[in-house]
Amino acid sequence: MNVKNMQEALGYECLAGEAWLDRPVKGAYQSDLLSDVMGKAQAGMVWVTSQVHKNIVAVASLKELSAIIAVNERKVDPEVIEAANEEEVIILASGKPAFETGGELYRWMSETKSG
Amino acid sequence: MRIEYHIEGGDFSSGGSASSAVRKTLKQFNIAPLLVRRIAVVLYEAEMNVVAHAYHGTMTVDIRPTGIHVVIEDSGPGIEDIDKAMEEGFSTATDEVRQMGFGAGMGLPNIRKNCDEMKLTSTPGEGTRLEIQVNF
Incomplete structure (x- = not known):
């Protein structure tokens, strides 16, 4: 299970960190x-959040999270995307509310692990 | 090896840069990944406390063969009641800061959980000093 599989299965848009999409996914934290x-989050998890300010990049990088999934149609500033690319942080956009995003992600992870 | 970083109060967009720089240095020293992650949590929380609450501060990092020793000193409003500040869920952060996802009252507890020694002292109206040690 890696970020690219997840992104393709769930139709996320990749906003930053495209070069590292083969990074493994070890769970999620919302x-x-x-x-x-x-x-509480563990290294290798994806992080589902509605925060889109620049400090999310520092958190994801310091905790070695596999990707940030921004929910809703939250607009991510170019400055944040640039920082993410520099820090090798992947930012994906789900385009859906947090509850739907978390639910779909949970189902996908459960099916992918058991399948 | 001793490195000193300046931290500017209110500068959320650069917040975490000192912690990131230390993390990169530790990785070059081949410190165990789990330890690096613990230290990253401690430094980030301490750094963001200065950004969220103080006017400015310094983070002095001493990397020794036995561990990492860090002193974060700021000029700021200080902490009235340190025991209260250490309680999970307690925060004096402004609404604006909370909307960014800070001020959950978990910063100092996160520091305590991830370090081996922690000493927090403060003079209200002057500033705060936090000394932490993580053993390798």
């Missing part, structure tokens, strides 16, 4: 509180 992610 939260909009940065310290919650710092404390």
Whole structure:
């Protein structure tokens, strides 16, 4: 299970970090509180969030998360995308609300693990 | 090896850059990935506390054969009640800062959980000093 499989299966748009899409995915964590992610997310997880400011790049990079999935149609500033590309952070956009994004991701991960 | 970083209060877009720089240095030293991740959490939370609450500060990082020793000192409002500040869920962050996902009251608890020694002292109206140690 890698970011590219996930992105293709769930139709996410890749906004940053296209060169690292073969990175493995080891689970997911959903939260909009940065310290919650710092404390609880594990390396290799994808992070589902509605935060799109620049500091999400630092969190994803420091925690070695496999990708950020921005929910809804949140607009991600070019400055954030540039920082992500520099820090080798992948940002995907789900285009759906957090609940739907989390639900689809959970189902995909369960099916992919068992299949 | 000793490195000092400046941290500017209120500068959220550069927030985390000192922590990222230290992380890159530790990776070059071949420190175990799990340790690097623990140190990254500690440094990031300490750095963002200065960004969110203080006017400016410094992070002094000492990398020794036995571990990493870090002192974060700021000029700022200080902490009135340190025991309260250490409680999970307690925060004095502004609404604006909370909307960005900070101020959940988990920063200091995250630091405590991920370091081996922690000493927090503060003079209200002057500033705060946080000293932490993570052993290799």
